[in-house]
Amino acid sequence: MISEGTARNLVVRAAASLFYARGIQAVGMDAVRAEAGVSLKRIYTLFPSKSDLVAAVLNHRRAQWESGLEDAAKNCRTPQGKLLAIFDFLRSWVSEGDFRGCAFVNAFGELSGVSPDVAELSRNQKAAFREYVAELVREAGAFQALTDYLVILAEGAQVIAAIDGGVDAVDNARSAAEIVIANALGEL
Amino acid sequence: MISEGTARNLVVRAAASLFYARGIQAVGMDAVRAEAGVSLKRIYTLFPSKSDLVAAVLNHRRAQWESGLEDAAKNCRTPQGKLLAIFDFLRSWVSEGDFRGCAFVNAFGELSGVSPDVAELSRNQKAAFREYVAELVREAGAFQALTDYLVILAEGAQVIAAIDGGVDAVDNARSAAEIVIANALGEL
DNA sequence: TATACTAGAGAACGACCGTTCTCGGCGCAA
DNA sequence: TTGCGCCGAGAACGGTCGTTCTCTAGTATA
Missing domain, CATH: 1.10.10 (Arc Repressor Mutant, subunit A)
Structure with a gap:
């Protein structure tokens, strides 16, 4: 057995x-x-119950997301590189073919209105991602607003990539990220 | 009756x-x-059938979105102003209290896997929004990649605002939009 | 070998949902 | 007034889903 x-x-x-x-x-x-x-x-x-299975699935998704992020950042030396690596990770994920957006965003849209647990798990995952980015932004010495710019670009890229069905949104988000990072570091 | x-x-x-x-x-x-x-x-x-009602609801949402966008843009003279007005419109919508993200993104996440109609209606709405932005970007004389930067920021702001439950994401997206617009117009 | 336990397959159960049907009542034309 | 047609309320129907139960067969131990 x-x-x-x-x-x-x-x-x-x-x-x-x-x-x-x-x-x-x-x-x-x-x-x-x-x-x-x-x-x-x-x-x-x-x-x-099915709700418990849903929670376990979301925890599994969160672990996948976080290890994927760290793998992509591993080879980067600078904080700026690690920030841009977010979009490299997104690119490889989106390219897998069965990409259908962020599982937390989908679960939130479908169930947050009737399941507080799903809503909270989604909130927690987004908060953890934001904190991951915030730490890198601190290390890079950029102003903190950059954190939210990058988080918004990453989420927007996933939404558009899911609905459009292509990888372009991720590349575009990465280009926009380069602009706001450069701006935040006073390089423009 | x-x-x-x-x-x-x-x-x-x-x-x-x-x-x-x-x-x-x-x-x-x-x-x-x-x-x-x-x-x-x-x-x-x-x-x-219920599917027909869902389609009617999504069409209604699209009309609401488009008229809201145009109302917000009405008072702006420059294309740049109209582009930023997107985020003013988002701000007022998100502030309404019952905000729970973009209805198309939610419907797509919930049903696109089992309903091609919902998937197509979502794709069409996003394509129409993108074209609205693209036209303003052309009028502003900026390079076309700016279109996608702004679309991604707008979508990301909605996702984060929905899950976080605040209006901050929209303000941050607007700030990021100002940066990429200035960059696209060679003002940095 | 005999027995007690366990696990899996699938039936069963109660609830709910989309959709249709029935029935009773109201308005209207002659 | 009488008959006719339309409407709303809500019951009914068939299907599905989450969850539990039954039954059978296999296994390990004495």
């Missing part, structure tokens, strides 16, 4: 993929069962 | 408000009936 940890992973990954592709409410627990290859009974011992 | 046109308006406005507040799938047709004060039978003669 599959170990508990493995089963949990299978379920979270299957649910993450299905929720992301079709929306959360459009995916029934039976579809998760079929995709994960884990029985309904098992799923319900791992996650007492 | 209520005239057909009036009933149609009542239904679309009620549905727009409920869909926006709670998400589309979370709102049943019976809730629309209660909010609009129009019988289910009547609703189904006006809109053959």
